[in-house]
Amino acid sequence: MLIFTRFLLFFVFTSVFLSCKKTRDITANEFVEASINAHGMEDFNKKVVEFVFRKHRYTQNKDLEGVIFTRRKIMAPGTIDFLHSKNGFRRTFKDKLVVIPDSLSFVYKEALNSVLYFFRLPYVLKDKGVIKTLMKIEKIKGVTYQKIKVSFTEEDGGVDHQDNFLYWFNKKTKTLDYLAYRYHTNNGGIRFRVAINKRTIDGVIFQDYENYSGPKNTRLDELPKLYSKGELELISMIENNSIRILNP
Helix, strand or coil: CHHHHHHHHHHHHHHHHHHHHHHHHCCHHHHHHHHHHHCCCCCHHHCCEEEEECCEEEEEEECCCCEEEEEEECCCCCEEEEEECCCEEEEEECCEEECCCHHHHHHHHHHHHHHHHHHCCCHHHHCCCEEEEEEEEEEECCEEEEEEEEEECCCCCCCCCCCEEEEEEECCCCCEEEEEEEECCCCCEEEEEEEEEEEEECCEEEEEEEEEECCCCCCHHHHHHHHHCCCCEEEEEECCEEEEECCC
16 A cells, blocks of 8 residues: 555656646747647748738738738829848839839838738747747736747847837637737837737638837836726727738
8 A cells, every 4th residue: 555655646746747847848939839820820921811901902922032022002002012021122113113212111111011010920920030938827807828028139130129029828729819019119119919800711810909008118017917907098900901811
């Protein structure tokens, strides 16, 4: 009986230890990959996608060298902005190249890139230059979330590489439900976004966001509590419409 008891205690201890070790060993990269799969985005760069956001039509396409993003005004479709993952930015008007100053080219490029970044979450968190750190488990409105901190390398993180992000992934479903970030352009500020209107289109989960602002000196990890208390200001809605996957 004593031997059996010792064996039972050893078995229980070993099981608990291995369970804890497995929990500790999970990496931020692994969790993000699980979220990408949960969103149906594991091969998202291979898909041809189009959607409408604030009077512009955006597309994602591909060629032999990389991924191509475009933007054109719905009411003036002759002018098209192109952003190629390898070859950079250009603008055309009626299929002819438009020569524009570098300063304007930069503005147009960043405007296009910003919209596509949030539209393609969480897939973009696997991009080169993204540094992911697994943070503590948290509860927001009674739901358990895995928090992940994201920063960027200077080499591959682009002009906004100093921006910092926090993402909250539903621990059970692995979907991205909340995010917060601090930006430094235009005098800087912070934002807290809440995912809404989740819908599945050809196996891919797309979502819109409520976009909140808070005091500049607020820590990002304080924003969920302020949101739960209704102390953040809703400043805009991030709504992506007429989404189509042309090669599901």
